[in-house]
Amino acid sequence: MIPTLLANEWRALLRDGRGVMILSLGALLAVVATWTAASTDHRERLGQVAATESARTAWLEREADNPHSRAHYGDYVFRPSGPLAGLDSGLQMVTGRSIRLEAHRQNAAVHVPHREASSLLRFDRLEPSTVLNLLVPLVLVLAGFGTVASERESGRLRLLRIQGARPLSLLLAKSLALWSVGAALAVLVIGSHLVLAKGAAATGPTVAYFVLHLVALWIVAVLVACVSSWARRPGTAAGVLLSLWVTSAIVLPRLAAMTADAFLPLPGRDAFEAAMREDREKGLDGHNPRDERRLEVERQVLEEYGVETKEELPINLGGVLMQADEEYGNQVWDEHFGDLEDQLRSQSAFAGAFSFVNPLQATDRISMAIGGTDLNSHLAFLQQAESHRRSFVKALNDEDAFGGAKTGERGWKADAEFYASFESFRFEPRSLRETLAGQSVELFALALWGLGLTGLLLHSARRLERGGSL
């Protein structure tokens, strides 16, 4: 029975001018969004490869120089695009993806308040995730608001039921028909992406992304069919469903962002950096200023080498002091950035809780995570870049201290072979398993939505069975 009803739904859609128009518009948007996003992604990937090579060449071609000078010259690290950035650019557009690594300072702190952290908040950018997370649900609403209500209004529902169509079969067929429209658009988007990505698409994340949207679209399709079955007229169903879409796509994401900002505010960039500077100068507890720390290190080194003056040291005290200051700076950074990261994660968790009232938000957040463009991916990049910076600066400071220079010997230079031994930064993205584990709240919320909608489907079918067909 379900295949018969499903085939009829498809036939209605294809023979109805409005259905064809809605589908064509959806398909056009999907293709245009995928093509433009793939072009942008491709251009950015090429640009990033060129920039990485250029930075490496500049590092290697620089004349032999003093390690501390080289530490100030620094190096650049680049975050590669997420595996599915061509489908969901997520935070990439607002976080920046390159960091200059240098001694004494961390340039990585990019504040990403939650108001920037959702594609649901950025209507201005037409990309595949916007199409799949926002526009395809709208297409399903427009194509399906009358799917049961018009059967009732016309009187066909009675005939269908008396001819033997069971309400549950009818609702399942209607839901499947709508879902298949969404699934076809998802196939179009993801298929176009695979073609345009020219083999660069990662298989695991792509499959996960596809399955995510199949599940999300099933939730939307069932909701549309159920609301349509409860409404006495198609116009009522359209009004309810459009209100739900506006609430889910526009109101709730903004409400989540505003309340996250209000309850869990982030420090401004200037305030954050000023606090770091102050702690580095005065000490984390305010009682251990920089000059006193330097004197203490100097005393320890002289004692270690059993000499009275720094001129007697067989090493360059300057390099040791630099590294000691660096390590103190790292403590300051860990504390301040740790607080900031905690606040960012709290904001993110706060917004994530909205997944329980809004399945579009759950889908959006999981979509960004699978795409490797969410907050967690960005924080992982910052942590890896900072870790790389610390190894990089320590190696330079150690060379400055123990490479052969004496204290006060300015102009000492390390050779090119030493600088060539530095390996380029390689970002290690999180595995798909880690990514999904990080979205357990959103996945749980989506599962609850699936269960809840299944319950609503069964309840709506029982309601039709008991007299709601009239």
Added chain:
Amino acid sequence: MIELEDVVMDYGSQRALDGLRLSVQEGCVYGLLGPNGAGKSTTIHLITGLIRPTSGRITVGGVDAVANPLQARDILAYVPESVALYPHLSGIENLQLFSRLAGRKLDLGESRTCLERAGLQADAHDRRIDTYSKGMRQKVGLAIALAKEARALVLDEPSSGLDPSASHELALAVRELASNGVAVLMATHDLFRARETCDTVGLLVKGSLRAEWAASEVKDRDLEAAYLDVVTAGSEPAEANVPKRVASSGSPS
């Protein structure tokens, strides 16, 4: 074939049917007359299992239509006042779709035969329904009922809005079904068509059957006068206007 015993139907505090007793036997066409709001449509919705009665017993072909509506629907066909079909399908496609839902897969030849038996001209079979007149849609509705090979047929105001010719053709088709042993219950306002088509006529007012006549006797009497007595005065029809009340309704004429 169709039996209603002491059926009561309440919509909230509103009583739509009040102890209705009605019986339609095989091969009989029963005309259910009554003013708007008398309970005709409620009766049909109850028989077809679309709603459940507050109390009472309804059987179709011996099957309890309240406890087992799906089984009851297997032997029941329904033609509404305005047959709502899928406008994107042709007459033949609608027939095949609705028949398949009833578990009958019709080939093209069988479909055309059904449509022709229902009186739909061959040149209309492949046209989309949105080009059909109401009468043509009613004929497709009847074809759907024919294809189901149901033992009981329920029609809700089937001739409403039809021109006399289309109404007459429909009446002929209904009579043909009855002659093949199908029990037909037809709710109607059309006294003329009821006299012409039915074997038994029942008058439903405010949820209860106020009068029931054998059509063979009613044809020569003034049914309209009796109808008006009951409907306007809310009382039993005057003796002069009352044909013989049948003891056991639904005997084939």
